[in-house]
Amino acid sequence: MADTEITGYRFxxxxxxxxxxxxxxxxxxxxxxxxSLAEQFxxxxxxxxxxxxxxSDEGFVDRRRKAGTRVKAKPTRRAAFEIPQIRAEIEAxxxxxxxxxxxxxxxxxxxxxxxxxxLAPEARVLHLTCMHFAQNTPFQFEDRWINISVVPQAEFASxxxxxxxxxxxxxxxxxxxxxxxxxxxxxxxxxxxLQMNPGEPVFTAERSTWxxxxxxxxxxxxxxxxxxxTTRY
Amino acid sequence: MADTEITGYRFxxxxxxxxxxxxxxxxxxxxxxxxSLAEQFxxxxxxxxxxxxxxSDEGFVDRRRKAGTRVKAKPTRRAAFEIPQIRAEIEAxxxxxxxxxxxxxxxxxxxxxxxxxxLAPEARVLHLTCMHFAQNTPFQFEDRWINISVVPQAEFASxxxxxxxxxxxxxxxxxxxxxxxxxxxxxxxxxxxLQMNPGEPVFTAERSTWxxxxxxxxxxxxxxxxxxxTTRY
DNA sequence: CAGTGGTCTAGACCACCGG
DNA sequence: CGGTGGTCTAGACCACTGT
Numbered sequence: 001m002a003d004t005e006i007t008g009y010r011f012x013x014x015x016x017x018x019x020x021x022x023x024x025x026x027x028x029x030x031x032x033x034x035x036s037l038a039e040q041f042x043x044x045x046x047x048x049x050x051x052x053x054x055x056s057d058e059g060f061v062d063r064r065r066k067a068g069t070r071v072k073a074k075p076t077r078r079a080a081f082e083i084p085q086i087r088a089e090i091e092a093x094x095x096x097x098x099x100x101x102x103x104x105x106x107x108x109x110x111x112x113x114x115x116x117x118x119l120a121p122e123a124r125v126l127h128l129t130c131m132h133f134a135q136n137t138p139f140q141f142e143d144r145w146i147n148i149s150v151v152p153q154a155e156f157a158s159x160x161x162x163x164x165x166x167x168x169x170x171x172x173x174x175x176x177x178x179x180x181x182x183x184x185x186x187x188x189x190x191x192x193x194l195q196m197n198p199g200e201p202v203f204t205a206e207r208s209t210w211x212x213x214x215x216x217x218x219x220x221x222x223x224x225x226x227x228x229x230t231t232r233y
Numbered sequence: 234m235a236d237t238e239i240t241g242y243r244f245x246x247x248x249x250x251x252x253x254x255x256x257x258x259x260x261x262x263x264x265x266x267x268x269s270l271a272e273q274f275x276x277x278x279x280x281x282x283x284x285x286x287x288x289s290d291e292g293f294v295d296r297r298r299k300a301g302t303r304v305k306a307k308p309t310r311r312a313a314f315e316i317p318q319i320r321a322e323i324e325a326x327x328x329x330x331x332x333x334x335x336x337x338x339x340x341x342x343x344x345x346x347x348x349x350x351x352l353a354p355e356a357r358v359l360h361l362t363c364m365h366f367a368q369n370t371p372f373q374f375e376d377r378w379i380n381i382s383v384v385p386q387a388e389f390a391s392x393x394x395x396x397x398x399x400x401x402x403x404x405x406x407x408x409x410x411x412x413x414x415x416x417x418x419x420x421x422x423x424x425x426x427l428q429m430n431p432g433e434p435v436f437t438a439e440r441s442t443w444x445x446x447x448x449x450x451x452x453x454x455x456x457x458x459x460x461x462x463t464t465r466y
Numbered sequence: 467c468a469g470t471g472g473t474c475t476a477g478a479c480c481a482c483c484g485g
Numbered sequence: 486c487g488g489t490g491g492t493c494t495a496g497a498c499c500a501c502t503g504t
Contacts, residue, residue, distance in 0.1 A: 009473080021406040032490065044475045049490075065482045066489045074321070075402055079412065080313045082292075083466075088307070114261075169308055174256040179312065180463035181353075183416035183434035183456075201416035201434035223416075230413035235473045242492080266470065277494045283472075298501045 005044040013051035015041075020060060020071055031061065031069045040216075077159065079233035083179065084205070086142075090134040098133040099163045102193075106148065106155060113145055117208055117215035123147065126154050128164050131193060137224070141193045144219040151216065165219070174209035174216050181205050181229070184222075194224045203227045240276040246284035248274075253293060253304055264294065264302040312466035316412070317438070317454075319398065323367045331366040332396045335426075339381065339388060346378055350441055350448035356380065359387050361397050364426060370457070374426045377452040383444065397452070407442035407449050414438050414462070417455075427457045436460045 014211050016037075019025050031037075034052065038045040056063045063069045090097040108125045119125070125145045132140040144164045146154045151172050159167065184204045191198040205221040248271075252258050264270075267285065271278040289296045292311050298301045323330040342356045352358070358378045365373040377397045379387045384405055392400065417437045424431040438454040 001473065005476080021408075024276050027403075035489090044477095045490095046476090046492095049492090050473090052490085063490065064484090065491075066484050066487085068489060074318065075406075076318060077316050077410070078313045078409075080311045083310050085307060085309060085313060088309075107301060112260075170260070173308075174284070175254075176465065177310070177312075178463065178465045181414060182459075182461045182463045183436040185434050199432065203414070203416040228413045228415045230411065232409065232411045240493080268470090277496095278471095279473095279495090280493065282473090284493090285471085296471065297503090298472075299468085301470060421489050 004007070007041060007047065009047045009050040009054075012037070012041050012048055013054055016051065016055060017060065022156070025071050027071050027075075028073045031071065033068060033114065042146050077233065079231050081229070081231040083177075084221075084229070086087065086132050086140060090139060091130070091132065095134040095145075097149060099161075100131045100133070101158075101160050102129040102131060104128050104159055109147075117147070117218055118141060119147065119215050122148070123149060128159055130163060132163065138194045139224050141190060141222040142219060143222070144217065146217045147215045150211065150214050164217075168217060172211065172216060174211050177207065177209040178211075179205060179207040186222075190222055194222065196225045200225060203229070240274060240280065242280045242283040242287075245274050245276065245281055246287055249284065249288060250293065258304050260304050260308075262304050263305045264304065266301060305346055310466065312464050314462070314464040316410075317462070319365050319373060319396065319454075322428050323365070323372060326367065328367040329369075331369060332394075333364045333366070334391075334393050335362040335364060337392055339362050342378070346451060350380070350443075351446075352380065352448050353382070356382060361392055362391070363396060364456070365396065371427045373454060374423060374455040376455070379450045379452065380448045383447045383449055397450075401450060405444060405449060407444050409446075410440065410442040412438060412440040419455075423455055427455065429458045433458060436462070 005165070016031070025031055032040070034045050034048045037048045041048065052061065052063065052069055055061045059072065059076050060067050061071055087097045105127045106124060107127050109119050109125045113119065113125065114121070114123060126148055128142070128144045130142045130147070131138060132142065142163070146164065146168070150154055151168070153171060157167060182204050184202050186194065186196055186198055186200045186202050188198050190202065191200065194202070203223040206219070207221070208218045209216045249264070258264055265273070267278050267281045270281045274281065285296065285302060288294045292305065292309050294302050294304055320330045338360045339357060340360055342352050342358045346352065346358065347354070347356060359381055361375070361377045361379070362367065363375045363377070364371060365375065375396070379397065379401070381388055384401070386404060390400060415437050417433055417435050419427065419429055419433045419435050421431050423435065424433065427435070436456040439452070440454070441451045442449045
């Protein structure tokens with residue numbers, strides 16, 4: 001019997017997804033091959049292929065040559081979130097962004113940093129601490145380290161107008177990055193910068209980037225009280 | 234002059250990306266059109282199209298009909314993270330997973346929950362609290378609400394063997410989800426469940442799902458001390 | 467309105483890997 | 486080994502939107 005004649009990879013994708021949701025295709029079950037589906041939908045195989053590839057990218061099905069396409073038994077959905085760009089984040093809230101440099105210093109890299117980034121034993125780094133405000137209330141405290149041997153021009157940048165992140169993205173790209181989130185307790189110093197009480201929970205992001213294996217920078221970002229990172233999917 | 238003859242969308246993608254990184258294509262600059270690139274690379278336009286589409290998906294370029302493709306001025310990289318599946322998460326650490334139901338109760342939905350999910354005024358919900366252990370040490374405390382009118386079979390499930398999440402993914406799919414992360418302070422109760430001190434920072438995830446607009450479930454997930462959510466990109 | 471990306475097609479060859 | 490998905494091609498039509 002003729003299926004609906006509406007084509008388009010979006011339709012194919014939505015239709016397969018519907019059948020998965022309704023249990024027509026049960027978890028673990030193998031789906032018809034691309035050729036067969038192309039016939040059913042009355043479209044080219046490439047169209048089916050694109051639909052299935054997206055379903056696979058989004059974690060609904062597993063595809064393997066010869067083995068075919070199977071509905072994932074445990075649907076591991078994945079969500080994408082935008083790496084927070086502080087200025088954009090604040091301005092998106094309709095608030096004015098303000099930046100302030102707290103401290104700037106060239107120093108030998110501390111041991112933990114060398115270990116984390118894989119720095120050379122004698123490496124020197126630029127250490128910056130700064131504040132980001134939304135409407136003049138503290139929003140984020142940034143504790144950043146930049147590898148001078150990979151980004152030598154950092155040594156001569158003042159960082160008194162633009163934050164290190166904005167500066168870095170214009171100076172140097174990166175190829176690998178790692179970001180992790182956790183909850184930490186505010187130290188005495190930090191609590192003053194962020195206008196909170198010592199020991200209060202702080203949402204903390206820690207991010208490292210490399211350029212083809214060479215350590216570029218490391219930052220700890222401490223968010224003021226009440227911050228939430230949200231995403232829909 | 235002839236460019237390299239190696240084709241493949243992966244090559245095209247990598248080559249364009251390299252030129253972006255090296256500054257050959259500066260931020261904000263417009264790239265050659267697909268036809269032109271196809272000639273340069275000696276391949277079909279569809280091949281270039283796929284390469285460019287992926288670059289766009291990954292946030293390196295912006296594409297618009299008629300306007301062409303531009304290098305993103307502020308590279309907003311996006312990272313994908315897997316929605317944490319507690320059992321898998323713990324077993325991936327090589328530890329044994331254990332689940333325990335703490336409390337189970339059908340109740341009228343509290344006001345904040347109705348507001349958050351968009352529940353009907355007279356809605357009744359199933360409220361569950363449970364613990365997840367890794368190697369018998371507390372890993373996560375779960376505070377979950379399930380909408381009985383959308384998932385009626387929940388009323389008759391005991392939840393004494395399997396956690397609500399594992400049960401739900403087998404019972405009902407969802408179409409929309411929202412997840413947010415924050416740092417909260419451990420309440421007296423919570424600190425006992427997670428074996429920590431009251432007031433200590435707790436990494437907290439809050440997740441809501443809907444099925445075609447109908448509220449399905451809401452959960453607050455409190456992670457034991459020291460938890461980090463990490464992703465590479 | 468015209469140029470760009472978005473999508474589809476029909477056919478082809480190939481790599482991989484399950485049986 | 487043979488079937489499945491992975492990819493490419495040459496060509497086509499179309500939707501959107503900047504100018």
